[in-house]
Amino acid sequence: MATVPTSRADTTAAKKPKEAKKGHPSGDKRFKVLDITMKRAQYRPDVLIEVLHKAQEAFGYLEEDVLLYVARGLKLPLSRVYGVATFYHLFSLKPGGTHTCVVCTGTACYVKGGGQVLSALEEHFGIQVGDTTPDGEMSLLSARCLGACGIAPAVVFDGTVAPKQTAELALEKVKGWME
Numbered sequence: 001m002a003t004v005p006t007s008r009a010d011t012t013a014a015k016k017p018k019e020a021k022k023g024h025p026s027g028d029k030r031f032k033v034l035d036i037t038m039k040r041a042q043y044r045p046d047v048l049i050e051v052l053h054k055a056q057e058a059f060g061y062l063e064e065d066v067l068l069y070v071a072r073g074l075k076l077p078l079s080r081v082y083g084v085a086t087f088y089h090l091f092s093l094k095p096g097g098t099h100t101c102v103v104c105t106g107t108a109c110y111v112k113g114g115g116q117v118l119s120a121l122e123e124h125f126g127i128q129v130g131d132t133t134p135d136g137e138m139s140l141l142s143a144r145c146l147g148a149c150g151i152a153p154a155v156v157f158d159g160t161v162a163p164k165q166t167a168e169l170a171l172e173k174v175k176g177w178m179e
């Protein structure tokens, strides 16, 4: 997107690449990941979900400051960013456990047993989806569709998508975290 000079004095500045989005004032390097993602997409608003994914990966959850940063970067109203962040169960607005397990319960995954995987985890750890185990080790989340229906049922363990999960496989993985 080219900057339209508003006066003659702006002409020189307009030739330079955009420098306004230069990281977060805190100097936290994780914001750089978001900058790169937004820049690569030329700050198009439709890259919002991808940027939020990156943010969730980098920060573990989407704190207000991060949402604000993304909203400014993509020139979107904060309400819109909040709307998307709260619509998808994959995103979390509060600090999660040390590990995150996201079970896809979208249609393709559900019919192939995603629901049973989720129930097994809930039952075994005595928590509900959206909760974190009392020792803070694992947050259990669900997503409506991860866009990986071909490998259903899919579960994301700490940001890595695992294909064709069963209750046994998922429990084994999560129990491994707890040891």
Ligand code: FES
Residues within 6 Å of the ligand: 104, 105, 106, 107, 108, 109, 110, 144, 145, 146, 147, 148, 149, 150, 152, 153, 154
């Ligand atoms: S329904 Fe699970 S990845 Fe699409």
